[in-house]
Amino acid sequence: MNEYPYWWDTVPALRAGSQKSEVRNQKSEVGRAELPSRADVVIVGAGYTGLAAARQLARAGATVLVVERERIGWGASSRNGGQVLTGLRLEPATLVARFGERRARQLFEAAAESIVRIEALIAEERIDCEYARTGHIQAAWKPAHFEAFRTEQALLARVFDHRVHLVPRAEQRAEIGTDAYHGVLVDERSGGLNPAQYVHGLAAAAARSGARIITGVGVDRMRQRSGGWLVETTGGVVETRDVLVATNGYTNGAAPALQRRFVPIGSYIIATVTLDASLAAALLPRRRMAFDSKHFLYYFRVTPDGRLLFGGRAQFGRPTPGTIRRATAVLRDGMTLIFPELAAERIDYAWGGNVAFTRDQVPRAGKLDGLYYAGGYCGHGIAMATYLGEQIARRIAGEPIDHPLFDDRFPAIAMYSGNPWFLPLVGAYYRVRDWLQ
Numbered sequence: 157m158n159e160y161p162y163w164w165d166t167v168p169a170l171r172a173g174s175q176k177s178e179v180r181n182q183k184s185e186v187g188r189a190e191l192p193s194r195a196d197v198v199i200v201g202a203g204y205t206g207l208a209a210a211r212q213l214a215r216a217g218a219t220v221l222v223v224e225r226e227r228i229g230w231g232a233s234s235r236n237g238g239q240v241l242t243g244l245r246l247e248p249a250t251l252v253a254r255f256g257e258r259r260a261r262q263l264f265e266a267a268a269e270s271i272v273r274i275e276a277l278i279a280e281e282r283i284d285c286e287y288a289r290t291g292h293i294q295a296a297w298k299p300a301h302f303e304a305f306r307t308e309q310a311l312l313a314r315v316f317d318h319r320v321h322l323v324p325r326a327e328q329r330a331e332i333g334t335d336a337y338h339g340v341l342v343d344e345r346s347g348g349l350n351p352a353q354y355v356h357g358l359a360a361a362a363a364r365s366g367a368r369i370i371t372g373v374g375v376d377r378m379r380q381r382s383g384g385w386l387v388e389t390t391g392g393v394v395e396t397r398d399v400l401v402a403t404n405g406y407t408n409g410a411a412p413a414l415q416r417r418f419v420p421i422g423s424y425i426i427a428t429v430t431l432d433a434s435l436a437a438a439l440l441p442r443r444r445m446a447f448d449s450k451h452f453l454y455y456f457r458v459t460p461d462g463r464l465l466f467g468g469r470a471q472f473g474r475p476t477p478g479t480i481r482r483a484t485a486v487l488r489d490g491m492t493l494i495f496p497e498l499a500a501e502r503i504d505y506a507w508g509g510n511v512a513f514t515r516d517q518v519p520r521a522g523k524l525d526g527l528y529y530a531g532g533y534c535g536h537g538i539a540m541a542t543y544l545g546e547q548i549a550r551r552i553a554g555e556p557i558d559h560p561l562f563d564d565r566f567p568a569i570a571m572y573s574g575n576p577w578f579l580p581l582v583g584a585y586y587r588v589r590d591w592l593q
């Protein structure tokens with residue numbers, strides 16, 4: 157079994173360097189010696205946020221340097237499930253209850269805009285990343301959850317002018333090859349892509365626009381001085397006017413303010429061998445993106461080459477060889493509970509990654525202690541990171557724009573400085589609720 161993301165083997169530039177397990181690849185694609193001493197904007201992190209921002213800023217005429225500790229897309233951007241989903245992490249009813257209809261609508265519309273934007277970007281830059289508007293299904297774990305889907309359907313139509321349809325359990329095999337669920341909600345507006353191909357395509361687009369991307373170089377510290385910043389990296393010091401911290405679930409001590417606001421939570425995925433075509437077609441006949449209605453939800457999909465990818469928050473710890481192996485066992489059990497016919501299929505890949513949560517589960521972008529930031533997408537980040545990266549770049553470039561997700565007063569989490577000690581407690585609580593509710 158390969159303990160690294162399946163997606164890495166689908167990108168020619170990564171395939172050559174693939175290993176049996178995930179080892180740190182410090183190879184620089186540009187070379188430390190070439191680290192420039194000055195740039196208008198330094199962007200820390202080469203995932204969707206940093207690269208979308210870099211492209212936008214370079215097109216606006218700025219000299220842009222992206223500094224990435226590992227390699228392009230090494231973080232969540234090459235590890236995710238590839239599900240480009242409508243809405244936000246928070247359910248529509250929670251959005252309305254917490255923020256009122258007006259703000260809830262603004263947030264939901266920002267998420268809708270992010271999908272329009274990612275589709276346009278992929279088309280404009282001709283990024284070959286298997287993007288398809290497949291739609292998604294949410295599967296009801298309990299009969300009561302299907303009833304709740306009816307309320308959600310009505311709310312989505314009334315408050316957000318967004319249509320979804322429901323398929324009861326008796327007919328659900330047209331959507332999903334299992335009786336383990338109690339009906340499904342179908343949203344045609346979502347899509348799927350290959351995340352690693354997408355992030356590499358985005359990097360190429362940013363480079364074509366004039367941004368420089370240096371990999372294998374980490375930022376250790378940022379020091380403010382008149383007119384800008386000194387960015388201290390493992391490859392030397394860079395002087396700059398503005399910094400965008402785009403490190404999200406991999407934020408370290410170089411950005412202590414963000415470390416106190418983003419909570420990294422491990423999420424894990426397994427991928428089967430390529431399945432027999434008729435078996436793959438029976439699992440998800442319309443090749444939709446899928447997830448269920450539990451707190452500790454399973455998310456899954458079939459890849460274009462016919463593997464089932466099956467993910468979930470199967471371990472609390474951050475991904476290590478130990479947690480990946482334990483998560484693999486948990487996810488395999490989950491997968492065979494939903495699809496018993498996969499019991500004999502081999503697992504080819506297993507991996508994990510960090511998802512960045514904010515305390516209220518709303519993503520953010522803005523300026524904190526003089527540094528720009530964007531992140532906290534709570535597992536809904538493919539489209540949103542691309543979009544918020546662009547939005548914050550427009551602000552850095554001097555456009556007089558405001559956005560409902562801009563927040564320069566993003567509060568820190570009390571008694572938290574980057575080590576999520578409270579997760580096992582919260583986790584135990586929700587695990588019990590999944591079985592009781």
Ligand SMILES: Cc1cc2nc3c(=O)[nH]c(=O)nc-3n(C[C@H](O)[C@H](O)[C@H](O)COP(=O)(O)OP(=O)(O)OC[C@H]3O[C@@H](n4cnc5c(N)ncnc54)[C@H](O)[C@@H]3O)c2cc1C
Pocket residue numbers: 200201202203204205206223224225226227228229230231232233234235236237238239240241373374375376402403404405406407408410423424425467508509510511530531533534535536537538539541
């Ligand atoms: C297992 C998993 C499944 C997911 N599934 C989905 C999904 O199906 N759909 C969806 O929409 N979202 C999903 N997500 C979330 C999505 O992947 C993220 O929201 C998105 O990739 C965030 O992009 P980013 O650019 O902000 O951060 P990242 O891609 O994490 O990039 C941050 C980068 O910063 C670098 N870095 C950190 N510190 C430094 C430093 N000091 N100096 C230099 N570089 C540094 C890191 O090496 C990293 O490459 C999933 C995430 C995970 C982990």
